[in-house]
Amino acid sequence: MNLVEEAIETLKANGRGDFTVPSADLYPYQWLWDAGFIALGWGQVSEGRAWQELFSAFKGQWPDGFLPHIVFHRPDPNYFPGPDVWQTHTVPPTSGITQPPVLATATLILYRQARDRELARNAAEELFPKLMAYHRWLYRARDPEGTGLVSILHPWESGMDNSAAWDEPLGRVLPAELPARRKDTSHVHSSERPSDDEYRRYLSLVVRFRDLRYDPSRLYFESPFRVVDVGFNALLHQANQDLRALAIELGKPTEELDGWIRQGTQAFGRLWDDGEGLYFSLDAIAGSPIRVPTSAAFLPLYAGTPDTTAAQHLAFHLEAWGRAVNFLVPSLAPNHPRFDPRRYWRGPVWLNVNWMIEQGLTRYGHLELARRVREDTLRLLAASGFREYYHPQTGEGLGGRGFAWSAAVALLWFS
Ligand code: DGY
Numbered sequence: 001m002n003l004v005e006e007a008i009e010t011l012k013a014n015g016r017g018d019f020t021v022p023s024a025d026l027y028p029y030q031w032l033w034d035a036g037f038i039a040l041g042w043g044q045v046s047e048g049r050a051w052q053e054l055f056s057a058f059k060g061q062w063p064d065g066f067l068p069h070i071v072f073h074r075p076d077p078n079y080f081p082g083p084d085v086w087q088t089h090t091v092p093p094t095s096g097i098t099q100p101p102v103l104a105t106a107t108l109i110l111y112r113q114a115r116d117r118e119l120a121r122n123a124a125e126e127l128f129p130k131l132m133a134y135h136r137w138l139y140r141a142r143d144p145e146g147t148g149l150v151s152i153l154h155p156w157e158s159g160m161d162n163s164a165a166w167d168e169p170l171g172r173v174l175p176a177e178l179p180a181r182r183k184d185t186s187h188v189h190s191s192e193r194p195s196d197d198e199y200r201r202y203l204s205l206v207v208r209f210r211d212l213r214y215d216p217s218r219l220y221f222e223s224p225f226r227v228v229d230v231g232f233n234a235l236l237h238q239a240n241q242d243l244r245a246l247a248i249e250l251g252k253p254t255e256e257l258d259g260w261i262r263q264g265t266q267a268f269g270r271l272w273d274d275g276e277g278l279y280f281s282l283d284a285i286a287g288s289p290i291r292v293p294t295s296a297a298f299l300p301l302y303a304g305t306p307d308t309t310a311a312q313h314l315a316f317h318l319e320a321w322g323r324a325v326n327f328l329v330p331s332l333a334p335n336h337p338r339f340d341p342r343r344y345w346r347g348p349v350w351l352n353v354n355w356m357i358e359q360g361l362t363r364y365g366h367l368e369l370a371r372r373v374r375e376d377t378l379r380l381l382a383a384s385g386f387r388e389y390y391h392p393q394t395g396e397g398l399g400g401r402g403f404a405w406s407a408a409v410a411l412l413w414f415s
Contacts, residue, residue, distance in 0.1 A: 003381060004415045008045055010386045010407035011038070015049075019056035019073055023388060023400030025187040028076040030056060032069045033159050033235075034405050036102030037352050041408025043110045044415045050110050051123040054103060058130050060094040065137030066216070067103075068094035069156060080183040081203065087210055096206070096214040097154045100232050101138065104131045104239040108246045121250075128250060131243055138236065139260065141216035148260075148267030149233050151284050153223040154205050158232055158296075160331065160345040161202070162194035164338040165292040166227070169283045173224045175200030176207055188388075192342050192398050228282040230271050231296030235356075237264045237303040268305040277313030279306075293317070293333040294345075295353050301360025311364040318357075318369055327376045329357055330392040341391050348389035348398055351377055351409040374413060381410050 001009070014020045019030040020038045027034075035057040042050035060071035072083045072093040083093035107127050114120030142150035152158055155166045178200055184193050194202070205225055212218045220226070244257040271279045273289060279297045280289040298314055300306055306314065317333075324334040331345045331353070332338065341347040354377045361370035380390045380397075386406040388399030 003410055007041070007386065007407040007410040007415070010402050011041055011045065011404060011411075013402060014038075014404045014407075016073070018052045019071070020053060020404050022405065023403050025078065026184060026388070026400040028078050030060075030071045030073060032057060032067055032099040033102050033352075036106040037355075037405040037408045039103075039106045040109055041404070041411045043113060044411040047110070047114055047116050047119060051119065054107060054110075054123075054127060057103060058127070059092060060090075061130060061134065062090065062094075064141075064216070065133035066141070067098055067101075067134045067137075069097050069099035070095040078183055078187075080179065081206060085203075085206060085210075088214060096209050097157050098138075099157055100159045100235040101134065101239045102235055103127075104135070104243040104246070105235075107131065108242040111246060111249065124246060124250060128243075128246060128252065131246075132256070135236070135240065135243065135260070136256075137216075141220060144217070144220055146263075147228075147270075148263030149228045149270070149282075150236060151220065151226045152229045152232055153209070153219055153226055154202070155198075155225070156202060158227075158229045160231060160294070160296060162198050162343070163292075163294050163296070163345045164332050164336065165281055165290045165294050165296070166225075167292075167338070168290065169225050169227050169285065170198065170201050172285065173201040173204055176204035178203065188399050193344055224285070226284040227290070228271070228284055229296065230279045230281045231294075231299045233264070233268070233271070234296070234299035234303040234305070237261070237268070237300075237305060240264065241304070265305060268300060268303075271300075272306070272310060277310070278317060279314075292338075293336065295329045295331045295350070295357070298329065298357045298360060299353075301364055302356040303360075304363060306364075308364065311366070315361065315364070315366045315369055318361075322369070322372060325392040327380055327390060327392045327395055328373050329354055331389075334392065341393055342398055344389065344399065347392060349376075349380065349392050350389050351380070351406045355409045355412060377409065378414065381406070381414075386410065 022034045039050045039053040060068045086095050088096050111120050111124045138150050155161050240260045244254050247254045322328050332347050339347050358370045358373040383395045384397030386403050387397030388403040
């Protein structure tokens, strides 16, 4: 079998009817940002199935527009923390936090490439108001002060759970008791996963939010973890632009989206560090930048926020990273003292991030570097298959096996 056939088999193997699990053992439900990339992968195989993936993610949407990071479509004892811990009392059961907003982007791409125009038109018409409700929720609940940038309240909301950028803000969260055994480390070696200490703090935030009954106004002001994540905001900024393009295609008004895009474009300046020539997230509680260079620093390229000089600085950093590792893009600067090439978001390469950074580099005309990212991705896929993440020096596959968004990126780039 070749790469493309194997990628299709991987998506099929992870398919559970109308949704797709990221990885059969490790993540047996539907995750929000995974669903966006996975839908794009399905888009190369079956348009109907791709739209279905997005509709399934929206089955978890709450009446106020909130989209949860996990929809627990069917019970599965193999994951912690499951619905019994979250206790959102929703149908279907869901988590109570969100994840990077990529579904508007997935919708626009699927719409534009669709061969079945009628299906695409109907699907986009149905998804558009749901997407608007989610983006409105993000600004209302996560930017109540109207800064133009939204906050995340849990490291899991960044999608880059144990990023070294979260160490200090997470250090302020009191740890909770863990159950006797974590489930994730029975599927993947503990050296490739977040630490127990991090898990205690992740759990403590969940319990805190549950006790506040997930009331967004209270969560924003009472969460001991509140961060303006450069990655989350870059994906939201691009998603706003994509939703605006979709609004135009569908003949809908764009004023609200224009406002978010205008404000966001200006507000991104607050995350730029001129001395370093990099973007950093902000610790909203301490009121200070988190000066840890992660792969999220390059995602504004994908969103189109830097001017060409800033983009040049970013490309310069990425070239330096590329001289230090064999495979771009590591999730943390390879010369950082906390760089750990096997551990989840503290060093390994993630293919969905590569896919977005490559588009950003292309957008700014850094074509050589864009080609390097694409070629490194192909080498990783060829050597190690569809793994969750990869060692940036050896190319070894790490974390979950048969990982759906890695298969989706293979289909997007190489089919
Ligand atoms: C996990 O379980 O590791 C997820 O990333 C959190 O949603």
